[in-house]
Amino acid sequence: MEKQRPRCPRPPGEPRWVAMFHEPARDTWTVGAESPYREPVLYAVGDMTRTVRARGAEAAVALWGPEDGGWRLFDAPSAPPPAPAPERPATGSPEPPRLAERMTDRRHQVLMAGLSKAGLYDLGPEDGEAVRTLAERLDEPTVRRVAHWLSAAGGRR
Numbered sequence: 001m002e003k004q005r006p007r008c009p010r011p012p013g014e015p016r017w018v019a020m021f022h023e024p025a026r027d028t029w030t031v032g033a034e035s036p037y038r039e040p041v042l043y044a045v046g047d048m049t050r051t052v053r054a055r056g057a058e059a060a061v062a063l064w065g066p067e068d069g070g071w072r073l074f075d076a077p078s079a080p081p082p083a084p085a086p087e088r089p090a091t092g093s094p095e096p097p098r099l100a101e102r103m104t105d106r107r108h109q110v111l112m113a114g115l116s117k118a119g120l121y122d123l124g125p126e127d128g129e130a131v132r133t134l135a136e137r138l139d140e141p142t143v144r145r146v147a148h149w150l151s152a153a154g155g156r157r
Contacts, residue, residue: 008062008073015066017041021048022060029062038065107143108135114147118154 008029011018019041021032033044045061052059063074111131115123123131135143 006060008064010071010073011064015064015069015071017066018064019045019048020062020064021052022062024060032061103140104135107138107140108132110143110147111135111150114150117147118150120150 006022006027006029008020008022011020011031011034016034016036017038017040018031019033020029022029032048033041035041041063045063049059049061064071065074066072108131111134115131120127134146138146
């Protein structure tokens, strides 16, 4: 006998991709991930579902997304199978494309957070391009160091 999933309310705000997770103990739905793009939300759903299952519980997920300018409840992604252990790339080999993209996005977020803490909010197109170039070319420790400098500079006002 299949359990009936509780009804999930529509997320607040403008339509975007949102994964809602049900918390049976409180009988509530909480936002687990949201983005203007579907892929990052689905990636987060997979990670969160594996985490919930590793704790011995079952995950109830609702996937909301934009359609024709409004909200639509999509079928929740089926539970992903356990991920196989990734192969270690040989030393000096380039990162897999998906990992490289994720790390670049992460470095971009760290730089933007540092700029915000430094009080630089209104960035122009040239500034955005400069941040993207730094995120692509610098490694994670260097990006964190630059973000730290920016944060420290912003705290001296």
